[in-house]
Amino acid sequence: KTSPCLLPSMFRLISWNVNGIRAAMRQPHFEGWFGSYQPEILCLQETKAESHQVNLDKLPHIQKYHAFWNSSSAKKGYSGVMVLTQTQPHAHWSGMNNALLDSVSNSLSIT
DSSP: OOOOOOOOOOOOOOEEEOOOOOHHHHSSHHHHHHHHHHEEEEEOOOOOOOOGGOOOOGTTTTTTSSSEEOSSSSSSSSSOEEEESSSSSEEEEEEOOHHHHHHHHHOEEOO
């Protein structure tokens, strides 16, 4: 017996190591790529920025997304992850309950 799938039949989740979200956003193809794919969830690694340093309003396709950040508390401009979701999640949290791992901010959970 199979259990029912809670996800729509066509669900797009994309994971991307951007090696700096500000640099990625300056690339001329970034907005077009995002507009073409429009994933339900976009997971970005190595954002290397804090949320107040990035103006997502510059990108029309991203404005309809909910953004969740986890930026490094150990070193500014280092590491960092971001998740963009089309639907508001029930909950989100940062970290893995491990002080050493959490200081470099490599995890963000969404339910």
